[in-house]
Amino acid sequence: MMHDLKSRVLPALLSGTARHPLAGDALASLSLTGQALRFERPVAPPAFAVEPVIRDERVIVPDRLRRPLQRLLAAKPGMVTGLFPAAIARAMHAGRWRPHPFDLPKLDSLIRSHGAWLGAEAMAFAQRDAAPDQQAGYFEPDAIDEANWSRALPAQRQGFIEAVRRRDAAAGRALVEAVWSGENADVRVRLLTALREGLSGEDTVFLQGLAKDRAPRVRELAQRLLARLPGAGGDDPALHAVMERIKKGQTGLLKKRATLALELPATVAAHGAPVWVNEAFGDIGLDELAAALGLTIADMIRAAEKDDNLLLAFVIMASHDKRFDMLDIVVGLYLPDAWEVLARSNFSDVGTLTADERARWAQILVRPQTWVKDVPLWGLVKLYQLLDGPAPAALMRDILNCRPWRALLTDPDKLTGDMVDVLAVLCSTEARGILRAQLAALDAPKTANALLFLDIVDALEVPNV
Amino acid sequence: MFGGEIPKSGRMGMALGLDKIEALAPDQSSLDAAKKLLKANGWPTLAEDQAGLIWGECQGSGATPYRVVVAEADAGYKCSCPSRKFPCKHALALMWMRADGKATFTPAPAPDWVNDWLSRRRGPGVAAPVDAAKPKASLAAVSDEAEAAPDPKAEARAAAARERNRSDREAAIAAGLDDLDTWLSDQVDKGLASFANSAGTACRLMAQRLVDAKASGLATRVDALPSRLFALPDMARPQAAVEELGVLHLLAEAYRRQDSLTADLRSDVRQMVGWSLTREGLLADEAVERVTGSWRVIATVSEVQPDRLRRLETWLFGAGQLGSGQFAVLIDYVPVATGAASSGYSVGDRFEAELAFYPSPSPLRALIVRQLSGAVADGAVLDVAAGDLSTAYGVYERALAARPWLGVWPLSFSAARVRRHGETLYLCDGDLALPLVAELATVALPLLQVAPFGGVGLWDGRALNLCWADTVLGRWAA
Numbered sequence: 001m002m003h004d005l006k007s008r009v010l011p012a013l014l015s016g017t018a019r020h021p022l023a024g025d026a027l028a029s030l031s032l033t034g035q036a037l038r039f040e041r042p043v044a045p046p047a048f049a050v051e052p053v054i055r056d057e058r059v060i061v062p063d064r065l066r067r068p069l070q071r072l073l074a075a076k077p078g079m080v081t082g083l084f085p086a087a088i089a090r091a092m093h094a095g096r097w098r099p100h101p102f103d104l105p106k107l108d109s110l111i112r113s114h115g116a117w118l119g120a121e122a123m124a125f126a127q128r129d130a131a132p133d134q135q136a137g138y139f140e141p142d143a144i145d146e147a148n149w150s151r152a153l154p155a156q157r158q159g160f161i162e163a164v165r166r167r168d169a170a171a172g173r174a175l176v177e178a179v180w181s182g183e184n185a186d187v188r189v190r191l192l193t194a195l196r197e198g199l200s201g202e203d204t205v206f207l208q209g210l211a212k213d214r215a216p217r218v219r220e221l222a223q224r225l226l227a228r229l230p231g232a233g234g235d236d237p238a239l240h241a242v243m244e245r246i247k248k249g250q251t252g253l254l255k256k257r258a259t260l261a262l263e264l265p266a267t268v269a270a271h272g273a274p275v276w277v278n279e280a281f282g283d284i285g286l287d288e289l290a291a292a293l294g295l296t297i298a299d300m301i302r303a304a305e306k307d308d309n310l311l312l313a314f315v316i317m318a319s320h321d322k323r324f325d326m327l328d329i330v331v332g333l334y335l336p337d338a339w340e341v342l343a344r345s346n347f348s349d350v351g352t353l354t355a356d357e358r359a360r361w362a363q364i365l366v367r368p369q370t371w372v373k374d375v376p377l378w379g380l381v382k383l384y385q386l387l388d389g390p391a392p393a394a395l396m397r398d399i400l401n402c403r404p405w406r407a408l409l410t411d412p413d414k415l416t417g418d419m420v421d422v423l424a425v426l427c428s429t430e431a432r433g434i435l436r437a438q439l440a441a442l443d444a445p446k447t448a449n450a451l452l453f454l455d456i457v458d459a460l461e462v463p464n465v
Numbered sequence: 466m467f468g469g470e471i472p473k474s475g476r477m478g479m480a481l482g483l484d485k486i487e488a489l490a491p492d493q494s495s496l497d498a499a500k501k502l503l504k505a506n507g508w509p510t511l512a513e514d515q516a517g518l519i520w521g522e523c524q525g526s527g528a529t530p531y532r533v534v535v536a537e538a539d540a541g542y543k544c545s546c547p548s549r550k551f552p553c554k555h556a557l558a559l560m561w562m563r564a565d566g567k568a569t570f571t572p573a574p575a576p577d578w579v580n581d582w583l584s585r586r587r588g589p590g591v592a593a594p595v596d597a598a599k600p601k602a603s604l605a606a607v608s609d610e611a612e613a614a615p616d617p618k619a620e621a622r623a624a625a626a627r628e629r630n631r632s633d634r635e636a637a638i639a640a641g642l643d644d645l646d647t648w649l650s651d652q653v654d655k656g657l658a659s660f661a662n663s664a665g666t667a668c669r670l671m672a673q674r675l676v677d678a679k680a681s682g683l684a685t686r687v688d689a690l691p692s693r694l695f696a697l698p699d700m701a702r703p704q705a706a707v708e709e710l711g712v713l714h715l716l717a718e719a720y721r722r723q724d725s726l727t728a729d730l731r732s733d734v735r736q737m738v739g740w741s742l743t744r745e746g747l748l749a750d751e752a753v754e755r756v757t758g759s760w761r762v763i764a765t766v767s768e769v770q771p772d773r774l775r776r777l778e779t780w781l782f783g784a785g786q787l788g789s790g791q792f793a794v795l796i797d798y799v800p801v802a803t804g805a806a807s808s809g810y811s812v813g814d815r816f817e818a819e820l821a822f823y824p825s826p827s828p829l830r831a832l833i834v835r836q837l838s839g840a841v842a843d844g845a846v847l848d849v850a851a852g853d854l855s856t857a858y859g860v861y862e863r864a865l866a867a868r869p870w871l872g873v874w875p876l877s878f879s880a881a882r883v884r885r886h887g888e889t890l891y892l893c894d895g896d897l898a899l900p901l902v903a904e905l906a907t908v909a910l911p912l913l914q915v916a917p918f919g920g921v922g923l924w925d926g927r928a929l930n931l932c933w934a935d936t937v938l939g940r941w942a943a
Contacts, residue, residue: 010704010707013653013656013657013707014656014657014658014703014707015656015658016653016654016655016656017653017654017656018654018655018656019656026650026653026654027646027649027650027653027714028714030649030653030707030710030711030714031711031712031714031715031718032711033707033711034707034708034709034710034711034712034715035708035711035712035715035869037704037707037708038708038865038926039862039865041858041897042897042898042899042900042927044891044893044896044897044898045886045887045889045891045898047886048884048885048886048891048893049884049885049886051885051913051914054914060938063844063939067577067580071580071581071584072584074584075584100938100939101911101914101915101938102911102938102939102941104910104911105907105908105910105911106908108907121911121914125910125911128910444583448583448584449584452584
């Protein structure tokens with residue numbers, strides 16, 4: 001009967017009984033056929049996909065953290081709430097935790113942005129829509145070695161080369177040279193950036209060979225690196241450009257000393273100066289500029305004591321060159337609000353600073369004891385982004401003790417949730433107790449996200465076994 | 466630290482006073498309505514966190530109790546009811562009971578639904594500002610309504626009017642069914658292969674005719690037909706049109722012959738056509754199946770209908786003294802404009818209750834007669850039948866045979882697994898492979914990595930809405 005229904009009745013119903021009349025009641029045929037079809041069991045596909053087996057050695061977060069994580073990361077992304085995913089990913093990575101597999105779809109924005117730091121299964125989920133040739137393998141940081149490093153993510157490859165360069169610059173360069181021709185432009189830029197670590201004359205030949213690289217940004221970066229090498233013969237257009245704008249003079253009656261002043265381009269307004277300074281001086285070394293001016297670095301800094309833009313330039317260059325001694329002089333003696341100005345300059349490249357070096361760098365630059373009126377919210381957001389993690393403990397204590405923050409605690413109507421949130425993500429483990437005590441007296445709506453975040457990271461820092 | 470504990474801040478409870486409640490009430494009738502809810506036995510749950518939050522569950526007129534939470538510090542509140550008054554009578558009643566001091570609020574950690582509300586609050590509370598210009602509502606003016614003495618003559622007149630209305634409606638429906646058959650014949654004449662392409666206008670007109678004929682259930686079904694067809698792949702639409710239109714004629718014929726049907730089937734087909742069975746009517750029927758036990762919420766479904774009502778389904782599974790387990794679905798309809806998008810229950814909640822099932826040869830729809838305990842989140846594995854997916858599918862087939870217009874049916878199974886073919890996921894066991902609904906394409910992906918598991922899904926005849934899986938990694942819910 002089913003055969004008759006499908007071979008005679010159904011075709012007539014589909015094409016129309018006006019053209020293919022049915023014997024008997026057409027509507028009864030309709031109902032009977034429809035019901036018969038509903039009793040047909042679904043047909044299984046001819047074959048199913050073979051799913052890759054994903055081995056993830058990390059421990060899944062405890063159940064009690066799952067809902068709080070979803071709640072925190074479901075918050076509407078804003079200037080500061082956007083930092084929560086990065087901070088959570090960092091804490092999970094440090095503790096070797098991974099999200100529960102069933103939560104991966106619910107944490108999609110976290111997974112897509114930071115999947116590489118959340119374990120193999122999260123990474124596979126983040127790459128689920130990528131073409132097979134664009135999918136990267138997952139590696140725990142301590143599992144990357146010279147045999148497998150070229151299969152890791154580009155950011156991980158850069159970090160690996162930087163680490164090798166610190167130990168053995170020549171070995172690091174050799175690894176890069178071995179894979180160079182097979183990499184795309186993005187990766188080549190990253191690997192070349194990694195060579196800034198331990199840059200020396202021994203890299204000259206390799207860098208000179210990049211003059212004919214097919215990617216313009218690779219060629220430009222190679223030229224900039226060459227220009228920083230003594231005797232490499234590199235023509236540094238950036239240095240030439242700034243030298244044309246630095247006016248050198250003299251002051252003093254008995255003992256002459258140099259003065260330096262920076263002339264901004266006519267098209268750059270005062271409020272735009274920090275951005276221009278960052279772009280103009282970002283690729284120049286302190287030594288290089290001092291040599292071009294015929295001064296020692298210390299004298300060069302002293303000569304610019306009245307020019308905040310030039311002092312900012314020295315801050316930027318000293319940061320790139322890891323000259324913390326010079327940085328301390330500039331900030332300590334001449335530019336106490338260096339951090340606030342740097343935050344407005346689009347400065348985003350902390351070069352090859354290690355985590356410890358970044359902490360030291362921040363400790364020098366950020367001086368909460370000089371803050372008088374306001375806590376610089378945007379500056380703190382920038383601080384987290386550049387540190388890529390919490391502030392050093394001593395700095396955090398200074399921030400929580402600074403005058404404008406303590407004033408806000410006594411006038412909570414002026415306090416925003418954003419301010420509380422950024423302090424939470426910046427807060428080092430050692431300072432959390434201070435921050436919790438300060439937030440305890442405030443309204444729940446402003447502190448709920450921050451306290452939830454602190455609870456979560458506290459739990460993630462408990463060693464997983 | 467978690468699972469109910471709210472970050473402690475300076476949120477100490479400030480007592481809610483009766484004057485505050487008066488000031489908040491939108492009008493006098495809200496206070497009158499709130500007074501009727503002051504009986505503690507109408508609140509299976511009344512709790513507090515001893516830091517300024519109170520919450521409760523209140524059995525209203527809907528199928529599911531309403532969940533209410535109030536922050537005492539600023540009288541901020543949230544209720545899951547669809548009322549357009551703010552605050553609603555449930556929130557007012559909760560505050561009133563608190564202010565009165567006569568009801569007992571059990572200290573407890575705040576459940577997830579309270580914490581979720583808290584986390585979404587930013588800024589001052591949502592209490593409505595006091596409007597000095599509006600007439601003030603007054604607790605003193607709240608009336609205690611006494612039932613009027615019955616008037617036999619008035620009751621007789623009302624009964625006669627009801628009978629006339631019923632008779633008129635039956636005639637209207639009969640005419641509507643005739644028009645439906647004419648319309649179906651036209652479609653069959655033209656051919657159903659391309660019905661989906663022109664279904665929009667045709668169905669809208671027919672639905673309107675059925676509304677006029679007071680066959681609202683059929684009208685909704687016809688009105689929703691185009692979107693149901695367009696949710697399917699192109700190739701599946703012609704056959705689906707045959708099935709869907711076939712069911713329409715089946716319902717029409719069954720309605721015409723209802724006197725020859727069993728009582729359950731007769732009641733069922735009348736409901737499908739559009740006759741409502743009120744809560745009072747259902748509870749007054751001694752033949753109605755009632756089941757008391759412990760119920761787990763296994764799924765919640767929310768769907769906007771073409772008539773701008775939101776259909777809220779709360780699917781339950783009962784076990785324990787019920788033996789092999791029984792499913793039930795609670796259905797509420799709320800206007801979309803109220804913004805209410807869920808019943809208030811969360812998947813995994815467990816509560817004790819007596820349910821009454823609407824008469825049907827395959828009983829599924831129910832309402833809560835009385836809730837015997839508050840709903841609590843329960844992480845235990847669901848005690849489903851040990852049968853495989855094919856066995857569960859056989860149960861569906863028997864239910865379909867008993868109730869030919871069967872819609873969604875729950876399948877409980879053990880030891881099935883999810884597999885992928887192309888972009889579609891399937892729940893597989895042996896030779897049976899049921900495609901999952903497209904909406905689960907991402908959220909069910911992690912199940913590809915999991916060993917065979919037991920669970921529950923809602924099968925609509927074409928795709929499975931997998932809603933619960935107990936796996937080696939714990940519970941998965943859609």
